[in-house]
Structure formats: structure tokens, C-alpha cells
Amino acid sequence: MELSKFCPRCGEETSSLYGGEKKYCPECYTDVNSLADIPDEIEIETCSVCGRMRHKGEWIEAYSIEDQLSEAFSDFTEEDIRMELQFWEEDEEFWVRVHLHDREMKDFEDVRVEWEENQCSDCARFQGSFYKAKIQLRGHDLEKVSEVIVDKAAELTNMNRSDFLSNVEKIDGGYDYYLSTEKMNKKILSELRSKFDPDIERSYELVGERDGQRVYRNIVSVRL
Ligand SMILES: [Zn+2]
Ligand SMILES: [Zn+2]
Structure with a gap:
């Protein structure tokens, strides 16, 4: 039932x-x-x-x-x-x-x-003046070299958002590239070494103090 x-x-x-x-x-x-x-x-x-x-x-x-x-x-x-x-x-x-x-x-x-x-946070850093390393490219006929730097930077950004080119400045005698990480700086430099024969020199720029410690930025001078 x-x-x-x-x-x-x-x-x-x-x-x-x-x-x-x-x-x-x-x-x-x-x-x-x-x-x-x-x-x-x-x-x-x-x-x-x-x-x-x-x-x-x-x-x-x-x-x-x-x-x-x-x-x-x-x-x-x-x-x-x-x-x-x-x-x-x-x-x-x-x-x-x-x-x-x-x-x-x-x-x-x-x-x-x-x-x-x-x-x-990633995009906010793109906008600001935040950078960890600067490449100063100097010499003649730099368009080709500049293209390699910008392309390599874009490729690195695609792989990792925290790696990016925050600014490029065209100045007398060359270009300045502001990079977000030191790791990115190294990869771009090895790309340049493999394609051209640049003179590379490193120096540091004191940018201020944070938590009582001096903060430096890495400046790399690349000459062709
Ligand atoms: Zn019911
Ligand atoms: Zn975003």
C-alpha cells in the first residue's frame, strides 16, 4: 500500500x-x-x-x-x-x-x-616611478638595440607580471630604461651580450632610506 x-x-x-x-x-x-x-x-x-x-x-x-x-x-x-x-x-x-x-x-x-x-598592485607600480634597476643605453644607431630591450622586457612581463619596464626616456645620446626587478635587468643584459658587443658598467644610485637602511638602485651603463 x-x-x-x-x-x-x-x-x-x-x-x-x-x-x-x-x-x-x-x-x-x-x-x-x-x-x-x-x-x-x-x-x-x-x-x-x-x-x-x-x-x-x-x-x-x-x-x-x-x-x-x-x-x-x-x-x-x-x-x-x-x-x-x-x-x-x-x-x-x-x-x-x-x-x-x-x-x-x-x-x-x-x-x-x-x-x-x-x-x-601590479598596475599601480607600472604607473608610479617605482623601479629597481636602470639601464642607460648610450652610443650611435641605437634603434635596433632599443627594440631588443623593449621586446625582451615585454616577453618577461608576459611570463611574470612583476617584471616590467616602468618607463623609457629618450635623452641626448641614448635612452634610459627603468626596470621593476634586478632579475629582469640580468636577463636583458644577457640578451644584449648575445646579440651585440656592448661595454657594460655597473654603478649604484642612493635613492633614500627605508627602515634605517640605505636603498640603492642598480644603474647599468651600456655602451655601443
Ligand atoms: Zn505545499
Ligand atoms: Zn591591474
Whole structure:
């Protein structure tokens, strides 16, 4: 004999009842309970320069709106609950409808998203005057050499964001290149040695004091 189940809330016959102490039909369950704990409003922080997104304190490689939303909402997913996101803009506000599915229960929550644009730490360094090493290129017909330095710098930045050329200055008799790391400086110099026959001289420039210690920048003079 099969016993019929009735929902205590709506009185309808139902195939299954859901819940702990108080059990309901699928429709009533989602009226009374929520399938996931989702806030009414969330903030998503992105970098205005490189477009990366800040997630749990880290700048991560999520660039499209879809990827950024799915990262942000992954914080609220629970086991066994399927989540689908739908988004739209309305009166200059950005909304996401989070569809939730758990067995035969379904529900949705509307969440307002506040987009916050800032500069990530890597990009902030690009903008500022921060540099660790300077290459002073001097000589004649330097265009070809300069191209090698800039290309190598771009290649190194692609491999590691903390390696970058923060500035290039064209001056009388050559160029000055401001590099973010000493490691990058070494790689560029070995590239120059392999392609040209430069005279290389190192010196240091005192740039100030930090925590009672003198801070120097590495200056490399490259002559051709
Ligand atoms: Zn019911
Ligand atoms: Zn950035």
C-alpha cells in the first residue's frame, strides 16, 4: 500500500516532502526556506588597467563579466545545489538573477552588483616611478638595440607580471630604461651580450632610506 503525502502548508498531495523538522512540498519549501544563503547585494572589484578581478584578496585572471560573476557567486554555492546566472542592466544598475535548483525544487534570488574599479598592485607600480634597476643605453644607431630591450622586457612581463619596464626616456645620446626587478635587468643584459658587443658598467644610485637602511638602485651603463 502506498501512502499519499500531503503538504501541511498548502494541503496539496505531493510525491516528496522536503525539510528537517517541518516538511513541505517543493513549492512551499522554497517559499519558506531559501536554497542558498545569497546576499541582496555584492561588490565586485576589478582593476581599471589590466581588467583582472580581486577575489578573496587576490587579483585573479578573470576578465569577462561571465567569468567574474561565476567567480564571485562561487562563494555562495552549496553542495547538491545547481546555480545558473542571468544578468542585465536596468536604470544604470547591474542585476544578477541567481537560479537555484535542488532536486525538484527551484528558486531564484535577485542580487544587485556594485562594480568597483581600482588599480591592482601590479598596475599601480607600472604607473608610479617605482623601479629597481636602470639601464642607460648610450652610443650611435641605437634603434635596433632599443627594440631588443623593449621586446625582451615585454616577453618577461608576459611570463611574470612583476617584471616590467616602468618607463623609457629618450635623452641626448641614448635612452634610459627603468626596470621593476634586478632579475629582469640580468636577463636583458644577457640578451644584449648575445646579440651585440656592448661595454657594460655597473654603478649604484642612493635613492633614500627605508627602515634605517640605505636603498640603492642598480644603474647599468651600456655602451655601443
Ligand atoms: Zn505545499
Ligand atoms: Zn591591474
